[in-house]
Amino acid sequence: MNDYRNETGPPAPRSARVDPIELTRRLCAIDSTTYHEGAAGNFLSGFLQERGWDVEKTRVEQPLESASAGERWNVYAGALGETPDLVFSTHIDTVPPYIPLSEDEEFLYGRGVCDAKGIIAAQIAAAEELRTAGFRIGLLFVSGEERDSAGAKAANLNPKGSRFLINGEPTDNKLALASKGSLRAVFRAKGKMAHSAYPELGESAVHKLIEVLHRVLAIPLPVLEDVGPSTVNIGQIAGGHAPNVIADHAEAQVLVRLVTDSAPIRAALLEAAEELAEVDFTLEIPFVRLKAVDGLPTMIAKFTTDIPQLSNWGEPLLLGPGSILLAHTPYEKVAKNELLEAVGLYARLARRLLG
Numbered sequence: 001m002n003d004y005r006n007e008t009g010p011p012a013p014r015s016a017r018v019d020p021i022e023l024t025r026r027l028c029a030i031d032s033t034t035y036h037e038g039a040a041g042n043f044l045s046g047f048l049q050e051r052g053w054d055v056e057k058t059r060v061e062q063p064l065e066s067a068s069a070g071e072r073w074n075v076y077a078g079a080l081g082e083t084p085d086l087v088f089s090t091h092i093d094t095v096p097p098y099i100p101l102s103e104d105e106e107f108l109y110g111r112g113v114c115d116a117k118g119i120i121a122a123q124i125a126a127a128e129e130l131r132t133a134g135f136r137i138g139l140l141f142v143s144g145e146e147r148d149s150a151g152a153k154a155a156n157l158n159p160k161g162s163r164f165l166i167n168g169e170p171t172d173n174k175l176a177l178a179s180k181g182s183l184r185a186v187f188r189a190k191g192k193m194a195h196s197a198y199p200e201l202g203e204s205a206v207h208k209l210i211e212v213l214h215r216v217l218a219i220p221l222p223v224l225e226d227v228g229p230s231t232v233n234i235g236q237i238a239g240g241h242a243p244n245v246i247a248d249h250a251e252a253q254v255l256v257r258l259v260t261d262s263a264p265i266r267a268a269l270l271e272a273a274e275e276l277a278e279v280d281f282t283l284e285i286p287f288v289r290l291k292a293v294d295g296l297p298t299m300i301a302k303f304t305t306d307i308p309q310l311s312n313w314g315e316p317l318l319l320g321p322g323s324i325l326l327a328h329t330p331y332e333k334v335a336k337n338e339l340l341e342a343v344g345l346y347a348r349l350a351r352r353l354l355g
Contacts, residue, residue, distance in 0.1 A: 018051075018128055020339045021108070023121035028112050031098040035066040037143040040092050041073030044120070044141055051128070053077035053139070058158070060143040060151045074151045076160070077139040079131070083161040084138035086130075086350050087313055088123035090116040090168035090320070091145030091152075091306060095328050107333045114322025114334040116145075119168035122321060122339050126346035135354055138162060140313070145306050148283060152309035159312035164353050166346065167307050170322035173338060173345055174299040178227050179318060181258030181287035182304040185269050186251060187212055189277040193241070193248040202246030206239050208276040209250040213237075215272035216254060224259045227287075227300055231257045257302060258287045285309070291317050293352055296345070317353075319345065 026047075032040035041057060049055045058074040075092070078084050094112040101110035108118065120141060127137045138160055142151030169176075189209040194202025213234055221230035232254065239250025256265055262284055273279045285304045292298060296319075303324055307316045321342035322334040 018121070018125040020118070020121040020125045020343055021336050023047075023124065024108055024113060024118045024334075024339060025101060025103075027117035027120060028101040028108070028110050032092050032094055032112070033096040033098055034093040034144060034147045035062060035068040035072065036070055037073060037092045038071035041071075041075050041141070041143065044075045044092070045073070048075070048077040048124070048139070054080040058154060060154055063148065063150065072143040072151075074143060074155050075139075075141045076155070078160065079136065082136055085136045085162060085354055086164040086166065087138040087140050087160065087162040088127055088166050088168065088346065089140040089142065089306070089310065089313070090119045090123065092120070092141050092143050093146050093151075095146050099330065099332065106337075107335055108339075109331075109333045111332060113332055114170045114320075115324075115327035115332065116168055116170070116320065118322060118334045118339050119170070119320045119342070122342035123166075123168055123346060125343040126350070129343070129347050130350055135350065137350070140310075142306060149285070149306050149309040152306035156310055156312050162314040164350075165307070165310055165313040165316045166349060167305055167310070167316055167318050168320040169301065169303070169305050169318060170324045170327050170334075171299055171301060171318060171320050172323055173297075173319065173321050173342055175293060175296045175349070176290050176301040176318035177292055177298050178287070178289045179301040179305050179307060180227070180230075180303060181262070181308070182283060182285045183256040183258055183262050183265060183281065184283035185254045185256070186280045186282055187216075187254065187273055187277045188280070189239075189250045191246065191248045191250070194246040196244045196246055199246060202248075204246050205250040206247040209237070209239065209252055212273050212277045213252055213254075216269065219265070219268045219272065221256070221265070222260045227259050228302065230259050230265070231302075257304075258285075260287065262286070288316070291315060293317070293349060296349065317349065319349065
């Protein structure tokens with residue numbers, strides 16, 4: 001992977017404080033759905049450079065499944081030659097579809113306002129306050145979190161020596177005590193095509209897959225008393241050619257949210273598919289417990305984050321404005337006063353960690 005360091009020279013004069021609401025507006029005007037993060041990465045790089053940060057852009061490769069040939073970036077900002085004590089981080093990409101920004105007096109609406117462009121804006125505003133006060137702070141914004149954490153995996157190969165990592169996801173401005181993991185599995189069944197009037201001449205892959213998924217839904221999943229249960233979702237099913245044709249292929253995508261080690265669940269999924277389908281495990285993100293800090297309200301994140309893929313960036317914490325219940329929906333929104341509150345919370349948390 002190539003690093004592209006902007007030509008900085010002496011830091012630019014620092015202008016007025018960053019307005020997180022206005023910066024969120026500017027970021028959400030750019031479509032950065034996964035695999036299309038290039039324009040947003042370029043904007044962030046230029047914005048931070050203009051404010052006196054030393055900026056590095058690192059290319060994140062497009063995967064084979066992507067239909068885009070466009071550039072995508074990780075963006076790191078810090079002080080030239082300085083090892084940061086703490087790094088703020090979140091992701092540039094959003095889930096599709098792109099939803100244009102709108103607003104009223106109280107809320108911003110649109111794709112990314114809480115997941116996670118509003119978080120980017122709040123972290124930048126907090127980081128600027130902290131560096132003005134003399135703290136050694138870095139910023140890391142990555143591509144691909146919503147799909148395969150490709151950007152985080154790339155960034156983990158080039159850590160900056162930070163002691164703490166404050167990752168941003170929508171947690172209602174509460175500090176997360178744990179984050180569930182994910183195990184993604186693809187089930188593929190094969191059959192024999194035939195005329196549906198003569199099913200005895202064929203072998204239905206769809207019927208096989210239905211039986212497998214029935215078994216999957218019956219698997220007893222572990223529960224942690226202070227975290228909650230593992231859960232399973234059959235998110236996608238495809239197969240066959242027509243209603244009057246015996247299906248010779250069928251496929252399902254399944255996602256398990258983990259609260260324990262994945263090994264027993266992997267074994268149970270393989271057993272469910274036995275003699276009926278093949279199983280391909282395409283993604284695993286482990287369950288993690290996170291640091292608590294006295295005086296800050298807490299929650300349990302039932303979702304996964306980039307934190308397990310950023311293990312070389314310091315002790316992790318998870319905090320951000322907005323509700324995960326609205327992320328990934330057509331109704332994504334964030335309260336403007338929650339963005340302002342997040343700036344203060346990020347700065348307060350960093351000061352507590354760094355003394």
